[in-house]
Amino acid sequence: MTPAVANLALAKGTAYDVALVIQDAAAQPIDLAGFTLEASIRAASDTAPVDLAVIVTDAAAGLATVRIPAQPLGMGAWELWMQAAPETPRERALRGLVTVSETVDPREKENPSSHRLIVRVSDTVTVIVDAVDLAWWAYTRAVKAQLETASLAATWPQTVSNGEQAVNTAKNDALDALQNKQADAVLAVGRAQKTATDKIAGAQTAAVSAVQAAGEDAKETIEPLVRRAETAKDDIDQAERLINTAATDAATSATSAANSATAAQQALAALPQVDASGNMTLPGNITAAGGTFDGAMNANGGVNIPLAVGAPTDMSAVNRLYAAGLAAVTDAFSVRCYPLLADCSSSNGTVFKTDKEPNSLYFNVPPNSAFTVKCGLVTNARPMHNYSSIRGWVAPLRLPSVSTKFTARFGQITTVARMGRDKDAFTLVPDQAAGGYKIGEIIDITFDHVRDAAAGGYHIRVREIYYSNAEQKWKMKTTQALAPEPSINSGYPVCVYAVVYEQYQDGGYDTEDRGALWLLHGGNSSRGCVKIATVKGVHCFERIYPFSGYYLDMENANSWALSGAFLPATMHLHCNNVNPAYYGFSSMESNIIVSEAVEDFVDPEAETTTED
Template structure:
């Protein structure tokens, strides 16, 4: 019995020892886990603190560099400040490329000389050749009206197809006026001494179907005192197919200007460019019409219409002349200043970077567009 009791006591002692060891191990494991958890929490806090924070304006500051294995999208643009001082080799190369692109743009343009010897007017208007074959001033007496035709001379280096992509020319009027120009395939009929609501140029050959276009720009010279500016109307005459016939797209634009910057007094250039060769049967909005104005306006380039554009089949030199109607309701002599122009040609790939450049820096002044069947308006003055 004594031996049995002693064995039982030893077994109990061993069990107690094992339990104590297990308890000690558990305590050690618990301590280790607590330490690990604390370390993880510290690391998480440190990692969170290391993440760049976004301020109230949505800006984020990165203390170090940015490395990415994949692409980074920057739809809002990336601002890269340039260091002040002598240009680095890289910036010097970039400037050379920029200068080269500017030169390339010049290469793909050609002068259009104003044929002052062939300028014509109706009524009592007078022509002064300020610079022969370059500049002219047409004077219109008070209460008179006139129709001016100004032809251009330039390269005719096409055969059945042309690389013509646009045209710009110097033009200014000190009274209400309307400028009309035709380009692309098909004959054009010019009429004189009509009201400004009439069409000065219409498709020729009895309105026979063709793929050319006519642009008609009207300046009423009436200042909107409530809106502080001037309304400009553009009417585009075009045809997509012989079934629908000729259409007219009327675009109304508004150019902000004070009473010291009247329109069209401050118009300096009229510009037409199209971004690529247009389809003859689909209206793709590939053409654009801009006004460059002078004066104290913050913006001086205004897009006043989008146009269908023309194909390069039988486009020729593009716009070969403009026609201006002036009705002088002022008490003094009104004047139209006519100057030279510039033809633009497609660059490789049949694209016109001039269109994209103008579209990027210009102000869109278009407010409304409406298309209807063409109905001729022919009201003599």
């Protein structure tokens, strides 16, 4: 506790009662119940302190009185100690100097008879003026009257004697008022003065005039004192308000400073640190308008540089010779597969034509017909032993402008084929009675060839059928996409060049979003590669190649015949377990997916043939 400081000025030979109001730092009274208060004074001529009586006058209000006996001339010190409980340490709450002189002006601020001291613990002492003690003034005026009356003793002995007695009475009354601190000291002096005046009224006009003059002087002296006291009280009130305002501002400033310090500390902690070798590690991302590297820059996670296709300048961040070499490598990692006439069939007896283009099969789409055609693919490149290393495929198509569904199986899965069904039926379904691996999936894509004017494009539905090892059941995810094309000049499926399935890494049971489905699109469209669905991905363990063909279901409502074609397809190998083709298509895609929903797959039928 930091003690408050209060200096006192006392008159020699006079005892004082010093009233204290003890408050906490928030200016609230401290309940003194249970407290032990001790005070002492050390006079100028003494070496040991003298204990003072301390009386708690109102414990709840924090009021106490310290009685100081008459002190000799000189300078000393006084102090006040507080102890909350016997088991707690004693703390000094107040200290100060004591100056003892012959007389003390009651209007001086150090005079304890004129003030009440407020002791604010751990703060400063605020002195509040309650009233002006006129006891000292009354005493000095009575002494003056005694001296003036004594000069008349030679002429009127008896009368003057009576006057002296009255004056002595007044003096004694004033001294009593001074010592007891009675509020009516001034009134007692007035009554004594009037008594003296009455008794010497017939003695001498000069004496009466002297006493009256003394009364006038007293009045003239009292009124300015009262005015000065009131002014002083106003000044002190204003000072206290300024102190409270300053304390509030200081608290606000301290809070603001603490918040700023915390923010600065957090900002400093967030700064990347440089080790002794000058290396810096960034846990997050960095964005810069430019920069220069004096050495090689290593990016173990790769560098993603979004560039416009065919960036023509040397700042394209790609070594052109290296890029040209990658084109040749890409071709080498692509496995060609071709339509095999012996493995192609239809539900309506369509005859396939082989005389149009090399390695292609054309078929007729009769008017007012609905049927299914199967395209079987074959490749002579089979350097595999149970594992194909295939991560995706591209199936070029030539489709007429009719409602069409594309269905394909990818990966190791036993399926049942159902041809000649409605487009909402399933052309391929898993053979749930068959054993073996279930690490592949079935994909079907349904194109609505009529543009939806209200939706602003062509609707495309994708259904993905796969086995959940966690749930031990077959599941189906349905994805709805909308191609926002304005007219038949960029319509679906007539402007679809190819269906693309790529997965960035080998999939398997319960993998999520390892791959995606895209459509390569022509016509008068700005979207050359559209993403229509995400797929879980498949495992590359197969008895044959994972992509061995597909089915087309078509409904020609026209009165004229149309045609379609099976074209050579491509399968892509992985490069060190990463499929670069996936990232290539992803970099050019326009995502047109609208919604996705997953549900249990329920086979609406159970019949026909089984296909490996």
